[in-house]
């Protein structure tokens with residue numbers, strides 16, 4: 001065959017492919033908005049790793065279509081930047097899914113854009129209760145603060161803790177955590193002996209910690225966004241001798257999450273928290289997950305990574321069930337009620353609220369093989385977001 005014949009044969013093949021199904025060979029575009037740089041970069045890293053691990057383990061082609069991941073950097077808690085990036089993803093890149101969002105303000109800013117553009121959106125971490133109610137095209141695979149906080153309030157009551165000081169980051173998830181803890185704990189006769197809200201990016205907890213010590217509570221209830229602030233708080237807790245003063249650390253699991261627990265060191269020992277995921281979760285699926293993640297990224301997975309992993313699983317399921325022919329309303333119908341086997345155990349997307357329903361575990365920081373872990377010892381099953 002000479003060159004011109006070859007060329008016309010190739011054109012004929014291309015035309016036939018186009019006629020067979022215009023979209024069949026186009027990639028499915030997944031646009032992720034993450035805090036890739038700036039003070040919350042550790043959150044984005046875990047979410048991105050989780051997504052990439054899911055793709056590596058499950059192949060990058062579903063129902064004949066390649067899955068293309070486009071990552072945009074919101075650079076931190078920057079709702080204006082996040083809104084612009086989501087707008088670019090839906091108008092210029094024409095993505096089929098929007099995913100990601102470590103932080104609440106960024107997820108909130110995305111809601112009107114994905115609603116208008118009708119793009120299915122999977123929240124992989126941001127955990128203020130109200131987020132998914134802001135758009136019928138949003139669903140969440142991570143957690144809500146009320147969902148993971150109510151169990152620790154119940155645990156505190158059951159364990160005869162009576163006097164608690166509350167410290168939370170002063171924005172959506174912190175306010176949700178504070179409201180949920182107070183309602184459940186004081187409702188059962190507990191007393192809040194002091195409370196403080198700290199700036200979203202707070203470098204030094206020393207002065208707050210001294211006030212907590214002076215108030216002589218039995219425990220400090222704490223919510224800080226995952227990452228460095230947990231290390232900083234626990235450093236102050238150690239330096240100012242709160243453990244010796246008999247003040248325990250309780251709260252949702254973010255303050256002793258798997259990414260920072262070794263950096264905190266032994267002062268984390270004994271902290272009791274409730275959360276949906278621990279790298280020490282005792283199941284074959286989780287052991288496989290932790291091994292695959294650690295082999296690939298040379299670090300320990302935390303709950304954020306599982307949000308990325310499971311969120312990508314949802315995307316794959318939708319593409320599979322629609323046989324590659326994507327439609328936003330059909331996608332949302334598939335997502336509603338979807339059940340997934342997560343490394344944390346089974347989860348479901350509530351068909352009415354599009355929020356995650358899951359087991360919340362009670363855990364205590366202990367040493368295992370010389371390393372610090374959140375060891376699960378009790379659980380609350382089928383927990384929904386109780387709202388605030």
Ligand code: PHB
Nearest residue numbers: 103104126127225226254
């Ligand atoms: C949030 O901004 O919603 C958020 C961030 C970090 C967390 C939990 C919630 O650890």
